[in-house]
Amino acid sequence: MNQETAAGSGSFVNFLNLLGQFTLKLIGELGAVAIFFVHGFSLIFSYPFQFGKVVQQVYFIGVKSFLIISLIGLFTGMVLGLQGYYTLVKFGSEGMLGAAVALSLIRELGPVLTALMIIGRAGSSIAAEIGIMRISEQIDALDTMDINPMRFLVSPRIAASVITFPLLTALFDVIGIIGGYLTGVLLLGVNSGIFFNRIYDSVVAKDINGGFIKSLVFALIVSTICCYQGYFTHMRPGGFGAKGVSLSTTSAVVISCVLVLVLDYVLTSFLL
């Protein structure tokens, strides 16, 4: 009996040991990401400003995502219009369709889906590009040339994300509302005036600001996580070389997506 108790307490200690190790590792990692972010973000404002590199990244993250964001925004708005109409019509409130579509997009779906699309399109390639630069010693080469790799690689990407995320979110919202209009008004016969009047009545500045804040937070999180994962590819215990880059890219996408959804809940709780 005593032996059983000792064995039971031993495995419990082991469990606590593992939990402690995991927690310490997690805190360490969070601290490292925080330092990485502060370092990269502060260098955006160091002189001389890197306008050229920021514009290049705005083009890569923003302009090149334009089409896919528009497409996703359009179909999201259309499906919202469709689902919203058949739900509201049960209560005889189909006139509220414009408000339902607009509020869903501006408050939630716009910032979240835009962030998820940018993670898939640009975030993964940021992690892969920086990861390849790390394993092929290009980052070391920058260091030996006395070019700060954080300033050269990370800062322009964070700055560009801060510029493009809110703009792409706004684009997503507008196109989404057009999508809702297409199904609600043109397909299902909701009155056009009522559709837009309800949007005008129900959407207030707080909703737009909330969406804007969310997109800004997502921009910082996504760009930092993707750059961090690529930048420290060589420290990854699971794999080296091409395998290390693929693991970094996967981690960047998975962690960014999870954090976007978790933070969306947290931010919504505070903003409501």
Added chain:
Amino acid sequence: MAQPFIEFKDVSKSFGSLHVLDRVNLKIYSGEITSIIGKSGVGKSVLLKHIIGLLKPDAGQILINGKPLSEFTRSEWRDFKRSLSYMFQSNALFDSLTVFENIALPLVERTNLPSGQISEKVDFRIQQFELLEVQDRYPSQISGGMQKRVALARALVTEPAMILFDEPTTGLDPLRKNAVLNMIAHYQHEIGFTGVMVSHDIPDVFFISNRVAIIENRKIPFQGTPLELEQSDDEIVWQFIHGHEVLQDQLTGLNSKPEVEKLLSSLISSASSGDSVSAAALFTIDDIDKIKEGVGYIASQRIFQCLAMILKGLLDAKEYAARLGSGEILAVFPDSQLDRAEEVIRCLSERCSMEELMDPAKYKKVCIDFAIKAGTVEVDGSMDLTALIARAREKQKVIAKMECKGVADRK
């Protein structure tokens, strides 16, 4: 000697359980080219990366002009780094930038030069390294040799006070390799930068090096001038200098020089105590340097190889033979009288005369007379190793000859 510009003092470095450097001491002097040679994977690049701060030592110190690197202030470190250029073994070119942009990058990012002046400097390097046709291409679109030249151009474009070259000529064809080494030497004479070069190109790299350091078994067993290197008796050093000869000797089955010298020394001491009597024989190709100059290096080595293979075939398992110089072989016959050595010489003489290489008709274009000489000596304990070899050399007689009589074009 003056204070070294860079000094490694008892530097150790490990990666997990892999110990790469173990209390390494190295001195690099200002205005000189120091070459670090060693086998692949012994830590040459690791040593170089410590200078630029990409790696930090686990123990020991790196001194720059007598001051430990670890005590450098931020601005001192920055100034030091700005005076350096590093050429990576993997080239580390930016694959999203063109050749021109790669070379221009350190100037664009680090200086305030107007773009016209940057273009001028970059164009000069592009022309110097024959990269004009590929200047708008990306690194992945050019060959490995070209990538090497781009990396070299990028290292030189800032005209640094010190350049660290990590295998600058690996992967280049012989003509370009010589051109690159010449360029480094020329530029060093002109500007007087301090160079540290990791290379495998032995002996070519010795011609442009003021000092050479050999890294082996986590330590630096030798550092000194190329002349000191050539005169060193250390077995590791000898193997590095005569690497290509070691390969040929292995192919012919010859033993290593230090191995045979060690055996002969032990035979001398046992002979002096009266335990046993042995014999030795010295074989010389007369004159191998003339053959090298006239007929060519490959022919001279073929003749040597042929002699070595015949000799090795005539020796018993307990008898040893090793290359002594470029055209000399020392054979040792433990516990044997001179008769045994003379018997081997006789057989060798007969076999040599039947060899194709001794046929003047084979030297159609250039033919040079040469002879194979042999001399025997008894290992009696009264002479040391050098005297014994000198004695055998004195007693040498011609045992085979190749005369060019009857060949159209001869010297």
